[in-house]
Amino acid sequence: MKQSPPPQTQQQARQYYRRHGVRIKSPEEIEGVRKAGELVLELLALAESMMQPGRMTGEVDQAIADYTASKGAISACLNYRGYPKHSCISINEVVCHGIPGDRILQDGDLVNVDVTPIVDGYYADASKTFLIGRASEEAVRLVEITRECLRRGMWAVKPGATLGDIGWAIQSYAEAQHCSVVRDFVGHGTGIEFHEPPQVTHFGRRHSGLKLIPGIVFTIEPMINLGRADTKILDDGWTAVTRDGSLSAQFEHTVVVTEDGFESLTPYEPEFYLSRPVSEPTLA
Ligand code: MF3
Ligand code: CO
Ligand code: CO
Numbered sequence: 001m002k003q004s005p006p007p008q009t010q011q012q013a014r015q016y017y018r019r020h021g022v023r024i025k026s027p028e029e030i031e032g033v034r035k036a037g038e039l040v041l042e043l044l045a046l047a048e049s050m051m052q053p054g055r056m057t058g059e060v061d062q063a064i065a066d067y068t069a070s071k072g073a074i075s076a077c078l079n080y081r082g083y084p085k086h087s088c089i090s091i092n093e094v095v096c097h098g099i100p101g102d103r104i105l106q107d108g109d110l111v112n113v114d115v116t117p118i119v120d121g122y123y124a125d126a127s128k129t130f131l132i133g134r135a136s137e138e139a140v141r142l143v144e145i146t147r148e149c150l151r152r153g154m155w156a157v158k159p160g161a162t163l164g165d166i167g168w169a170i171q172s173y174a175e176a177q178h179c180s181v182v183r184d185f186v187g188h189g190t191g192i193e194f195h196e197p198p199q200v201t202h203f204g205r206r207h208s209g210l211k212l213i214p215g216i217v218f219t220i221e222p223m224i225n226l227g228r229a230d231t232k233i234l235d236d237g238w239t240a241v242t243r244d245g246s247l248s249a250q251f252e253h254t255v256v257v258t259e260d261g262f263e264s265l266t267p268y269e270p271e272f273y274l275s276r277p278v279s280e281p282t283l284a
Helices: 007-020 027-049 057-070 137-155 163-176
Strands: 088-091 094-096 110-115 117-119 126-131 187-189 196-200 217-220 223-225 231-233 240-242 248-250 253-257 262-264
Touching (some): 027 057, 027 110, 027 117, 027 126, 027 217, 094 110, 094 223, 094 248, 110 137, 110 248, 126 137, 126 248, 137 217, 137 223, 137 253, 163 196, 196 217
Antiparallel strands (some): 088 094, 088 110, 110 126, 187 196, 223 248, 253 262
């Protein structure tokens, strides 16, 4: 028998939907996203195994497409507003939405792979940044800072906290490290559709914005630049790059607000996100 949530919670869920368009997920729906998240982990591991110099990004995308199909799933990216591929592969100064193609991975490249499979109608969305071969010290540093931004964002998630708390946790850390937070792209609700309300900015003020309650499912996906935050879109209509040409990295998990905090539904690198950030960030 299905357990139904207490009436108080049902009323709150209706209110979140009416006022904010935010769909509070049932335990069954969360389980559906968790299942899709299992495929996300397999896809990211597959991509990681192909992160070698000489590989074409189109080959990596094809492997993601084939594996997704072999599991009876489909990629949410394909045909999304006309997007032509199954994944996004964003290299160096590409902030996000890089289209896989004939670009060949080279020693020193910083490469984000972003996947969103749909499994039995449920969406899970995550991405990870890899370094190819010997990368520069600054690339290594940016990747570590961005990973830490995601961890701090996730640890801000708990009932009673706000979206602004998440943004602040990310922004204050990134800026203390003299990096910038991309403002032109944000995290988002997900699960039943690819992109649902709310928008999850990676900058913000503490105690501001939507208050989190259990059952909200959304991504946190900070894009952090070594230089300035400004971006522009290339002529292909998708590829977003830093305006100043500086390196950009990104990590993304899909998370659910639980009774006492958060759970990642795309739990790659669990040892990392399960441990609390070491110290509170300080703004320089
Ligand atoms: N996965 C991306 C996100 O994190 C969205 C990609 S949309 C696409 O929201 F069309 F470019 F695939
Ligand atoms: Co996303
Ligand atoms: Co994504």
